[in-house]
Each structure stands twice: as C-alpha cells, then as structure tokens.
Amino acid sequence: MASSKIHIKTISAETTHIVRHPILRPGLAVESCILAGDELKSTIHLGAYDQNTLLGVCTILDNPNNGPFNERNGQIRGMAVQSSIQNNGIGQLLVEEAENHAKSRNFELLWMNARKGASGFYLKMGYQIEGSEFEIPIFGPHYVMKKKLL
DSSP, X not given: OOGGGEEEEEOOHHHHHHXXXXXXXXXXXXXXXXXXXXTOTTOEEEEXXXXXXXXXXXXXXXXXXXXXXXXXXXXXXXXXXXXXGTTSSHHHHHHHHHXXXXXXXXXXXXXXXXXXXXXXXXXXTTOEEEXXXXXXXXXXXXXXXXXXXX
16 A cells, blocks of 8 residues: 555544544444543544545544653554554554654653554654553553653
8 A cells, every 4th residue: 555645634533433443442332432531622633544534543642741751741542553454554654643743742752552462563663662561451461652752
C-alpha cells in the first residue's frame, strides 16, 4: 500500500470505534472502546484514510498532570490499524502525526501503555521502555514506553 495515498485527519471519538473495536476490543461490547479522556476538548483523535476508508486510528491525550512523568506530556491511546493492512506504514504515519500534534502543543514527551506485542514497532520509532512489564487484565502484558520530543 502506497503511503502517498493515505491522508490523516482529525476524527470524532466515536469514529475511532470502527477500528478500535475489532483490533483492540474483539469480543467485547463496542462501549469498551470508550476510553477515559476521549471526550475532553484537549484530546485529539486521528484517522488514517485511503479515500473514504478508515484504515487506522490514534488518540492523543494531554496529560500535563495525569501522566507518570514530570515533563509536559501527552499520551497515545487507542492506537490501532486494520489487521489486513498492518505492517504497511499506516501506524508509522499515525504516530508521526501524533508526534507533530504533540510538538505543536509543546509536549516534552509522548508516552503510552504499549501492548508487549506492539513494543517492537514503537522501539523502531524511537520510543524507549520505561520500567518493567505489567499486566492489564483482559488485555495482557504491557510496557510504559516514552519518547522525548523537545
């Protein structure tokens, strides 16, 4: 898939459920896709599109006082790409756009609770594992990962 055909735009929280549900919450109620902070005005939801087809999503939360870090920070949540097109650069485009949004808001770092299986993707994008592996019930092993932006 040629990434030149992909465009990224801001979307609603509800639109993220189209991809979040089958990728991150399979077998659970669609309502399980609603994440804390989705409704905040400071939250940005991104969608990667090929024409009118939603391929992937990413949410950036402004966490100045609610993250595990002292620096001004943002958190990536609900990052997902349709399974049939994973490993084609869509996730990279979404994370790069999330980083651009974070830099424009003067976030010093961006972080996430990354599923263990996705940690290699984030490591390739310059994120580092912070601390030990931990378990999120139902969803399995995770790492806190971070990247300095400024």
